Amino acid sequence: MTKVITYGTFDLFHEGHYKLLERAKALGDYLIVGVTTEHFDETRGKFDVIDPIMKRIENVKNTGFADMIIVEDHEGQKIEDIQKYGVDIFTLGSDWVGAFDYLKTFCKVVYLERTPNVSSTMLRGSTFKVTKLGIVGTGRIAERFLMESRYASGLAVIGAYNPDQESVSQFRKKCAEYELPVETEDYELFLAGVDAVYIASTHETHYSYVKAALSAGKHVLCEKPLAFTRKESEELYELASSKKAVLMEAIKAAYCPGFQQLLNVVQSGKIGEIKDVEACFSRIAAAESRERTDARYGGAFLEYGGNALMPIIKILGKNYESVTFDSINNELGTDDYTKIQIRYKDAMATAKVGMAIKSEGQLVVAGTKGYVIAQSPWWLTEKFDVRYEDESIIEHYEPKFIGDGLRYEMSEFMAKIHGIGEKSYKLTAGESIAITGIVEEFVRTRRII
Numbered sequence: 001m002t003k004v005i006t007y008g009t010f011d012l013f014h015e016g017h018y019k020l021l022e023r024a025k026a027l028g029d030y031l032i033v034g035v036t037t038e039h040f041d042e043t044r045g046k047f048d049v050i051d052p053i054m055k056r057i058e059n060v061k062n063t064g065f066a067d068m069i070i071v072e073d074h075e076g077q078k079i080e081d082i083q084k085y086g087v088d089i090f091t092l093g094s095d096w097v098g099a100f101d102y103l104k105t106f107c108k109v110v111y112l113e114r115t116p117n118v119s120s121t122m123l124r125g126s127t128f129k130v131t132k133l134g135i136v137g138t139g140r141i142a143e144r145f146l147m148e149s150r151y152a153s154g155l156a157v158i159g160a161y162n163p164d165q166e167s168v169s170q171f172r173k174k175c176a177e178y179e180l181p182v183e184t185e186d187y188e189l190f191l192a193g194v195d196a197v198y199i200a201s202t203h204e205t206h207y208s209y210v211k212a213a214l215s216a217g218k219h220v221l222c223e224k225p226l227a228f229t230r231k232e233s234e235e236l237y238e239l240a241s242s243k244k245a246v247l248m249e250a251i252k253a254a255y256c257p258g259f260q261q262l263l264n265v266v267q268s269g270k271i272g273e274i275k276d277v278e279a280c281f282s283r284i285a286a287a288e289s290r291e292r293t294d295a296r297y298g299g300a301f302l303e304y305g306g307n308a309l310m311p312i313i314k315i316l317g318k319n320y321e322s323v324t325f326d327s328i329n330n331e332l333g334t335d336d337y338t339k340i341q342i343r344y345k346d347a348m349a350t351a352k353v354g355m356a357i358k359s360e361g362q363l364v365v366a367g368t369k370g371y372v373i374a375q376s377p378w379w380l381t382e383k384f385d386v387r388y389e390d391e392s393i394i395e396h397y398e399p400k401f402i403g404d405g406l407r408y409e410m411s412e413f414m415a416k417i418h419g420i421g422e423k424s425y426k427l428t429a430g431e432s433i434a435i436t437g438i439v440e441e442f443v444r445t446r447r448i449i
């Protein structure tokens with residue numbers, strides 16, 4: 001019996017897929033089809049898959065060509081499968097010619113002619129209209145967003161808004177190649193031309209920009225902090241839901257596949273009950289920067305607090321009993337370094353953020369059976385360990401991470417706009433509101449000299 005194996009995403013199942021499976025089956029007597037998981041697709045840079053895995057498997061099954069369907073979830077699996085199932089022929093479409101020649105050591109490799117003029121990518125393009133996005137604010141992060149947006153399919157950045165002429169002229173110089181029109185006067189006019197906005201302006205302006213955008217029915221991805229009070233944050237999420245618009249707080253680690261995997265491990269019970277979470281985020285900012293000199297709206301906490309608080313809220317929940325802060329301020333009264341202590345009924349947490357003080361940017365989750373440690377920079381989660389009392393046992397994880405993380409956030413935003421992932425738990429409205437609650441508490445209790 002000749003066994004054949006082929007792999008694919010098989011998203012929005014189309015004629016090209018059908019014809020490939022038909023010919024793959026004809027190459028032998030028994031066909032095994034590997035269907036990719038969403039997570040595996042993300043790690044290989046395919047962020048925009050629409051159909052959930054069960055639907056993609058069902059579609060492959062309905063062709064009647066597959067004798068066995070397996071799930072492909074990691075790199076290197078093909079070699080394992082070929083040996084495990086005693087495969088004679090490996091086959092894929094001609095778009096992959098040469099890419100799998102290394103498998104010739106194990107079996108015959110056949111590339112089948114690809115069916116012209118059809119692909120999942122083309123279908124995705126026609127299923128959803130392109131989302132026209134405008135960036136509010138033209139600082140460094142706007143520039144990075146612009147660069148990364150090339151990897152988010154279905155999203156076109158069509159303009160920026162900033163009434164601050166100085167920032168606009170710097171942005172124009174740096175981003176000249178994008179030839180992006182910048183509106184400097186009329187926010188309403190700017191909003192009228194877009195479907196969605198990414199808000200990357202100074203912190204104190206977030207709330208009003210978000211509110212105006214949502215009121216106009218636009219989807220919003222907003223940099224942290226979303227707002228300065230819990231009430232404002234609640235109001236914005238309520239407005240989003242009444243306008244059927246997407247509102248997402250841009251705490252990018254929450255959307256990274258590696259961090260998701262870390263959460264799964266933590267929640268699996270492997271390390272027992274969770275009793276402590278420690279998260280640190282520090283990045284030295286230039287001494288003369290706005291972040292270091294603006295005592296009211298700058299400082300380490302307002303800049304980075306969301307990053308360090310997010311894993312705590314995700315792991316220990318929204319219902320903490322108390323929160324206290326301790327800061328080292330500079331002579332202008334801006335916090336250079338802040339420690340946040342959070343007490344839960346049966347657990348505790350510490351977040352540390354630094355803007356003029358550098359520390360190890362790690363995340364440690366301590367449980368009753370062991371702990372998880374994600375080394376610096378944990379927020380670009382590329383590796384983490386599970387360790388136990390017996391120090392000879394270390395489970396090491398190395399999730400893939402592509403780019404600087406913004407593309408994961410963008411692809412989540414796009415998925416939500418398309419109505420996929422409405423039930424996504426990566427960062428819920430409730431968690432984002434809880435983080436704003438801590439921001440409110442910090443602002444209320446801090447001393448500005």
Ligand code: CTP
Pocket residue numbers: 007008009010011016017020091092093094095096113114115116117118119120121122
């Ligand atoms: N395939 C094909 N003819 C097409 C499209 C795909 O023969 N017109 C083959 C691919 O070469 C692969 C299999 O179908 O062997 C599964 O491909 P997949 O990547 O899932 O489909 P695409 O339509 O190529 O998806 P995308 O556009 O997302 O890359």
